[in-house]
Structure formats: structure tokens, C-alpha cells
Amino acid sequence: MSAKIRTLKIIHIAICAGILLVYLFIGNISLEILDFPSIGSSSSVYLFIPVAAFALGNILFNQQLKQVDRTLPLEDNFGTYQTASIIRWAILEGAAFLILFLAPQFTLFGLFIIIYVIFLRPTEDKMKTDLQYLD
Template sequence: MKEKIKILQTIHLAVCAGVSIAYFLVEQPSTAHLKIPTIDSSSVIYLIIPIAALLASNFMFKLQLKQTDPELKPEENLPIYQTASIMRWAILEGAAFIILFLKPDFLLAGILLIVYLISLRPTEERVISDIKNRV
């Protein structure tokens, strides 16, 4: 099981590193980017994107985990967990890229998505806990 989790951790690291490097290369970090921008009716959609990404990613993750069989060992349910995790990360990564390229003024929202994405690092304890508490 540890080898399969290491593969999942490598995928997670690649996703996190890719989006983090893109943020660093496309928008040179400065304190001006970390300020909260003024929000008007035309920019409110860019605040909805990260919130929708968080909700959609967690919903899809839980929906996919419902396909696990509670009678099986956690390592036998690992392919379903891997699929669910990759779907979750892809939604968060996509939202971060959308913010980066469409509205760089909301860079802080994208950075918060990246921080959340990094916090989702798969560990053996987390995998077992998520599979057992799949509801």
C-alpha cells in the first residue's frame, strides 16, 4: 500500500508544483498582488470561481468515494481513491489557472486554492480515514 500511496503523492506533488511554478512565472510576486481588489458586479464571478471549485471538488471526491466497497480492504479500494483524488486536484488546479489567466487581480484567491491543494497531500492515515468515512 505504501508504494501506491507514494505514486499518488508524486502525482500530487507534480500538480502542486506545476500550478505553483505557473503562478510564480506568469505573475511576479509582489505585495500589490496580495491586496484584496475592489469587487464590482463584473468581477464578482471571479470570486465565485474558487468557491465553486472548492464545493465541486469536494462533492465529486465524495461522490466517487461512495463507489468504494466497505467490505474490501483499504488497499483494494485505493484505485477508486486515486481517481477521486485526481479529480479533486484537477478541479482545484483548473480554477487556479482560470483565475491566473483571466483575472490576475484575484491572485490571492488563486494562492489560497493552491494552499488548500497542498494541504490535501495524501498520507496513509488520510487515505484509510477517507475510505472508511466515505459518507
Template sequence: MNEKLKTIKIIHFGICAGVIVAYYVLGNWSSTKIFELPEINQNSILYLLVPIGAYLLSNFLFKSQLKSAELKPKLEDNMAIYQTAAIVRWAILEGAAFIILILKEDFILFGILIVFYLILLHPTKERIIKELNHKAL
């Protein structure tokens, strides 16, 4: 179990580190407008929907993959299922963060929120047990 948990933690760290480095390198940090809410009009409403849609879609796909999988009684046997679902969830959030960073840098605050949420999704044994609805053995 510990090896599989270590693997998924390394994958999560790599995804988070990649997004953080990209935001550090590509973000316009000299501007003070980063933490101001941008003006939202008809042309920019789509970019506001990107983080909302990414959050909803990633959680929906994560939960549906866990439900549709044939869960086994042992937690270790379900790690591959959980790992696949988690990577899909993280990839959608990572993609949304990159879309905001590259296409509409005015909305970088929303991208930072996505990155922060992505960091909060770090895998732990307790979280995996809870999300797979297993009893601690």
C-alpha cells in the same frame, strides 16, 4: 500499499509543483497589490465565485465518487478508487487556480489560497483511511 501511496504522492507533488511554477512564472510579483483584496463589482463577481465553486464542486465530486464506488474490505483494494477521486478533486482545484491566474490576475490572492488548500490535501495513509472510513488494520 506503500507503492500505491508513493504513486499518489508523486501525482500530488506534480500537480502542486506545476501550479506553483506557473504562479511563479506568470504571476506579477513586482506589484504590491498581490495581497490586497481587489475591488469586487458586478463584472468581477464571477471570478470570486470560481474558487468557491471549485472548492464545493471538488469536494462534492470526491465524496460522491467514494460513496458510489463499491468499497472492498482491504484498504489496498480501494486505492484505485481513492486515487481517481483524488485526482479529480485536485484537477478541479488546479483548473480554478489557472483560471484565476490567466483570466483575472487581480484575484491572484484567491488563486494562492486555492494552491495552499491544494497543498494541504497531500495524501497520507491516515487521511486515506479516514476518507475511506476504514479501520486501521
């Protein structure tokens, strides 16, 4: 099982590193991003992107996990968990890229998404919790 989790961790690290590198090289990261821009009716759509990505990612993650057969061993349900995790990370990654390219003044929200993706690091305990397996 640890080899499968290690593979998922490598995928997670690659996604996180990719987002961070794009933000470092393309995004203009400085202390100026902490100055929150004024929000008008046209820019309020960009504030909705992180919220929608968070909600959609979690909804699709939970829908994938409903396909799990809890009578099978944990290892047999790993593929479903891996797919669900990658779907959630991809949605969040896409939202971070949308913010960076469409509304660079809201880069701070993209950084919040990146921090959230980093905290979604896969572990065996987290997998057991998400799949509702009891030890």
C-alpha cells in the same frame, strides 16, 4: 500499500509544483497582490470560482468514494481513492489557472487554492479516514 501511496504523493507533488511554477513565472507575484481590488458586479464572478471549485471538488470526491466496497481490503479500493483525489486536485488546479489567466488581479485567491491543494497531501491515515476504514 506504501508504494501505491508514494505514487499518489508523486502525482500530488507534480500538480502542486506545476501550479506553483506557473504562478511564479506567469503570475506577477509581489506584495501588490495583498492589495485587494475593488469588487464590482463584473468581477464578482471571479470570487465565485474558488468557492465553486472547492464545493464541486468535494462533491465529486465524495461521489467517487461512494463506489468503495468497504468489505474489500484497503488496497483493493486504492484505485477509486486515487481517481477521486486526482479529480479533486484537477478541479482546484483548473480554478487556480482560471483565476490567473482571466482575473490576475485576484491572484491572491489562486494562491489560497494552491495552499488548499498542498494541504490535501495524501497519506495512508488520510485515506483510511476518507474511506471510513476502521483499524
